[in-house]
Amino acid sequence: MSQQQVCPWCQMEITWDEELGPEPNCPHCYNELAEYRTVTVKRDAALAFDEEDDDAWSRYTRAAEKYLDAQEDVPECPQCQEYMVFAGDQLIGEAHFAPRTPSPALPPFLRAPFRLETFVCAHCFTAHQRLAEKDKKALIARLAEADADE
Structure with a gap:
């Protein structure tokens, strides 16, 4: 047992x-x-589970697998290490983001607008966000240029 x-x-x-x-x-x-x-x-x-719950979970996991199979990038969940489904983008505009400037000599690390890619774990339902690829490249280029000007 x-x-x-x-x-x-x-x-x-x-x-x-x-x-x-x-x-x-x-x-x-x-x-x-x-x-x-x-x-x-x-x-x-x-x-623990009745048959209806178990059947619904089985159908859910099969559906989630289809979403995972359609993704190029499949990150692991930081909580349970299962795969995460790309759920969509969140556009962060200037009205919803106040950049932090650590000192007058440094520009803000991140400026709006930018996109956050949102992933949801198909197993434990943890949500995770990261900067979209285009915005990562723009951030790197902007800060590298600011550093070159010094």
Whole structure:
């Protein structure tokens, strides 16, 4: 019979065999699972999910795989290391972004407008954003030019 445990950091369910004992680290986020930091929940696996939930999850994972297959860049989730789906871009305009200028001698690191690519983990639903490729190149060029002027 297997036992189940929930990781307190990534909230993923961990199933382990009684003969082998509990996992020392979460296999999803790699955080330590020892002593006071771990909550162990014993429950009957048959009661955990009904067939409708299990069937919906299976259909969802098949659909998510189609989105992942259509992507060129498939980053890993920083929480659980599963793959993330590119959900879309967020345009950040000047009205929604106040650039920080650390000193009068330095220009702002980032200026609006720019785009953030938004990714969502298909497994734990963590959202992650990064600067769009075009805006990364513009940032590098602008700061390299500012440094050359000094």
